[in-house]
Amino acid sequence: MDNTFSLFSCQLFFSPKLKASRNRGLKLATGEYIGFVDSDDYVRSTMYEDMYKDLVNNNYPELVTTDVMFVKDNGYANIDLEFLARGKEKVINPIQDRSAVISESPTVCNKIFRRDTLKDFYFVEDSLFEDIPFSYAKYMEASKVVTIPSINYFYRRDINRGVSSINYRENSHITDIFKVLDRLDFDIKNSSRYEIFKDEIKLIQLAYSLIRVEEINNWDLDEEKKILVKDKMFSLIEEKYGNLDSVDITLLQSKCGINICDEYTNYLDTEKEKIKSLKN
Secondary structure, three states: OOOOHHHOOOOOOOOOOHHHHHHHHHHHOOOOEEEOOOOOOEEOOOHHHHHHHHHHHOOOOOEEEEEEEEEOOOOOOOOOOHHHOOOOOEEEOOOOOOHHHHHOOOOOOOEEEEHHHOOOOOOOOOOOOOHHHHHHHHHHHOOOEEEEEEEEEEEEOOOOOHHHHHHHOOOOOOOHHHHHHHHHHHHHHHOOOHHHHHHHHHHHHHHHHHHHHHHHOOOOOOHHHHHHHHHHHHHHHHHHHOOOOOOOHHHHHHHHOHHHHHHHHHHHHHHHHHHHHHHO
16 A cells, blocks of 8 residues: 555445435445545545545554534635644544543544445434444444544534524424434444443433434424423433433533533423322
């Protein structure tokens, strides 16, 4: 292998369904590393070059990741944001630094994955939020992750169109979050690292399911209906992931927000009181 950028070949796969397109790309790709870019986002012009240099310098890790910025337009495409960089690249062993798993973004688009680690691995289809199990499972399975502390990926959020807009209106697919979080649980159990990362998995499951509940507050529904939908979601979260007794609350709040954590705590307290009153 020579140390040139020809290691990367650009292969584009288009499909009306994003997950099917990504899975087709995984089957057909021949490069040694695989990356994903959503069609409405953009990257810094040197993003993949920088990632390539770091993977060569660090003996070809399973995963290289960089920072993400959420934007509304392409206004940052030609702006030098190096002043926001947080030092030099960092080499992480996820088993030794499990907190790094929690702080990582769930998106696959700020990462490149060594292709030999993705055999028989695929995205959950017919579901939203499919990046979560893919990114976190591969992160937890890795023995070495290189993190580049520079903003290289620009994730476009538009409340009027695209995937982001789904979060601002009534969404019948909100329960898809449980399908993808169950997939994360399944994948890590199959990789033999479940006992190592079980606390991180529970926190991820709680955080991303609560983030979905938080989005209900943005829906164009009357408050009574919002409360009914949120209570149903809280009930499912409690049933699947339990209460917060063994959870690092500060870490959970940093991931999904203080307000939604308080709402879930209030829900749990109310349910306890209901059970007590029934017993009396």
